[in-house]
Amino acid sequence: MAGTEIFGKEELEAVQDVIERKMIHRYGSHGARRGIYRVEEFENRAAEISGARHALAVANGTAALIVALKGIGIQPGDEVITSPFTFIATVEAIVACNAVPVLGEIDGTLSLDPVSTERLITERTRAIMPVHMFGAAADMDRFAELGKKYGIPIIEDACEVVGGTYKGRMLGSLGTCGTWSFDPNKTLTVGEGGIVFTDSEEVYSRMDCYHDHGHIHSKEHDRGAEGKSGLGVNYRLSELQGALGLVALQKMDYALGLLRSTKKRILQAVSDTGIVPRPTHNGEGDTASHVIFMLPSAESALKFRDAAVSAGCGCSIIADNTWHFAKHWKALEVMGEKDWFGTRTPSYAPETMAGSDRLLARAVMFGLSIIMDDSAVEAIIHAVRAGTKAAL
Known part of the structure; x- marks a missing residue:
């Protein structure tokens, strides 16, 4: 699965336009750029699609998470509750x-899990960061309730889960802030890029x-003549990526439709085999980047995986996924368990994630590509049937 699968002449034309105008930087040069701001157009279109009031394009998804945390005022030593099943960028952000x-x-x-999350809330908790993984949404109604409470x-x-x-x-x-990524492995890609959404004017600023x-x-002042709010970093997106982003958003429905x-x-x-798909909170809103089944036990998941692989199709058990x-x-x-800006960090030893481990050990996964021919789809179907026969 990667957005480059659907690259075509539209991306070439978008990039060529930026190069021919020699206008790579997203800010400044107002007189020379003839009113064309591709990153800003990308942001406006993303905001329109999402329904959020503001969208800020940044260098990548990790930067989007960091900028979101900074936007809500996270300080050294603050606690942020999140999921152990995610990409490490969530924790790195x-x-x-600090x-x-x-x-x-x-x-x-x-x-x-919202129940687990509520038990972990302390006087130092300053944010909750649910992660929507492998196409499916977290229980956002419950997290909205926790945020309000x-x-x-x-x-x-x-x-x-872009789209x-x-x-x-x-x-x-749906949250105070939300983030999208457009890295090379995502359904939609601009090479490297991300977006942060918010409805708050203050947070956006x-x-x-x-x-x-x-x-x-400000477009009233050229680059360098603008005011400064304080210190920051450089997580800007370039006009090349903004141009690619506009094309990617045009192709969103097409890509998700295929998946x-x-x-x-x-x-x-x-459906006649008795295999149980992973339940989801968002049904038809799943981006369908993965097909995941829940087996009755870790032992049956192992049997399923081995039989599926023997049948000629790659299949993994999520508990073994070192990436996520x-x-x-x-x-x-x-x-x-170290002192971290006046706060004692919790243990991150594997045994502290035992409940998650038990669930992930039962979860078997097939990744989907956007473009798949009949033989590739039939290979997965054949592997699921072989795995089910061996495991159930």
């Missing part, structure tokens, strides 16, 4: 703000300044 990651457990949908901002890590919805609303637009060295952006059609075909073809399960992150484990 928290640490980059805040403390607190890992909850996941629920049966493999998303951060405790006065805690909710940041959606929606980097994996996904929850009860008709776009993922990334802080994020906008922080992501570009503290500049207060959803493929997943539906697979699930319908194996914090149990495997040695760098995080070393950080556990």
Whole structure:
């Protein structure tokens, strides 16, 4: 699965236009650029699609998470609750703000569990960061309730689910802030890029300044003559990526339509086998980037995987996924139980994630590509049937 699968002449034309105009920087040079601001157009279109009031394009999904945390005012030593089933960038963004990651457990949908989250809330909790993983949404109604009950901002890590919805609303637009990623492995890509959404004018203003060295952006002043709000970093997106982003958003429905059609075909073809798909909170809003089944036990999952692989199709058990399960992150484990800006970090030892481990050990996964021919789809169907026969 990667957005480059659907690259074509539209991307070439978009990039060529930027190069021919020799206007790479997203800010400044107002007189020379003839009113054309591709990153700004990308942001406006993303905001329109998402339903959020503001969208800020940044260098990548990790930067989007950091900018969101900075935007809500995260300080050193603050605690941020998030999921152990995510990409490490979620935790790295928290640490980059000198805040403390607190890992909850996941629920049966493999998303951060609201019940586990509520137990972890302390007087130092300053944000909750549910992660929408492998196409499916976290329980955003419950997280909205927790945010309101405790006065805690909710940041959606929606980097994996661009275009996904929850009860008709776009993922990334439901929290105080939400993030999308457009890296090379995402369904839509601009090479490297991300977006942060928010409805808050105040949060947006802080994020906008922080992501570009503290500049207060204005088209009334050229680059360098703008005011400064303070210090920041350089997480800007270039006009090349903005141009690619506009094309990517035009192709969103096409890409998601293909993925959803493929997943539906697979699930319908194996519906008579007794295999149980992962439950989700967002049904038709799933981006269908993965097909995941829940087996009765870790032992049956092993049998399923081995039989599926023997049948000629790659299949993995999510508990073994070193890329997305914090149990495997040695760098995080070393950080556990240390003084961190006046706060004692929790333990990140594998045994602290035992509940999540038990669920993920039962979860078998097939990744989908946007473009799949009949033989590739039939290979997955054949593998699921072989795995089910061996495991159930």
